Amino acid sequence: MSIRAVHNEALLVTELIAGSEKALAALFNAYHHQLVAYVLTVIPSQEMAIEIVQDVYVKLWMSRDELHKVDKFTAYLFILTRNYTLNCLKKMARDRRKAQQYHQFIYESAAIPDQGETRTDRLALIERAVAQLPAQQQQAYLLSREHGMKYAEIAEKMGLSKESVKKYIHLALKSIAEFVKSHAVVLLILMEQRKF
Numbered sequence: 001m002s003i004r005a006v007h008n009e010a011l012l013v014t015e016l017i018a019g020s021e022k023a024l025a026a027l028f029n030a031y032h033h034q035l036v037a038y039v040l041t042v043i044p045s046q047e048m049a050i051e052i053v054q055d056v057y058v059k060l061w062m063s064r065d066e067l068h069k070v071d072k073f074t075a076y077l078f079i080l081t082r083n084y085t086l087n088c089l090k091k092m093a094r095d096r097r098k099a100q101q102y103h104q105f106i107y108e109s110a111a112i113p114d115q116g117e118t119r120t121d122r123l124a125l126i127e128r129a130v131a132q133l134p135a136q137q138q139q140a141y142l143l144s145r146e147h148g149m150k151y152a153e154i155a156e157k158m159g160l161s162k163e164s165v166k167k168y169i170h171l172a173l174k175s176i177a178e179f180v181k182s183h184a185v186v187l188l189i190l191m192e193q194r195k196f
Contacts, residue, residue, distance in 0.1 A: 010073075012026050019064070056080055141169055
C-alpha cells in the first residue's frame with residue numbers, strides 16, 4: 001500500500017521536527033483515514049485500528065527529532081504503522097496463548113481426572129474460587145468467561161480502561177488457578193475415599 005502524499009508534506013514535516021503540534025495535527029488529518037484503512041486490512045476492528053493509528057502518531061511525535069534522516073515521509077509513516085500493527089497482533093496472540101494456558105490449567109488439570117462426579121467437583125471448586133474474587137476482578141472475569149465479551153466491551157461496561165480490565169482478568173485467572181491448585185489435593189483425597 002502506498003500513502004498519497006499531501007502537497008505541503010515537506011513543510012509540515014519540517015515544522016513537526018521543530019515541535020509544532022499544529023503540523024502534527026495537519027499530518028494526522030492528512031493521513032489518518034488512509035492508515036486506518038490499511039490497519040483494517042490486517043485487524044478487523046475499527047476501534048483497534050483507530051487506536052493503533054493514534055499510537056503511531058504518538059510515536060511519531062516522540063521520535064520527531066529523528067525525522068530529518070527520513071527521505072520519504074509517507075513510506076516511513078506506512079512502515080511505522082505496519083510494524084506497530086504487526087507488534088499488536090503478536091501481543092494479542094501472546095495474550096490469547098496465556099489465557100488458553102490458564103484455561104487449560106484450571107479446567108483440564110492433569111491433577112484432577114475428568115470423570116463424572118470429579119468434573120462436577122472441579123467446576124464447583126472453580127465456582128468457589130470465582131466467588132472469592134474481589135468484586136471488580138469477579139465482574140471482569142465473568143463478563144469475559146460467561147458472556148464472551150472482549151476487553152474493550154468489558155472496559156466500556158465497567159467504566160474502566162482496557163488495561164485495567166486486562167489486569168483484573170489476569171489477576172482473577174491467577175487467583176483461580178492458585179485456589180484450584182491448593183484445593184486439588186483435597187479433591188483427590190475425596191475421590192480416593194469414594195472408591196472404597
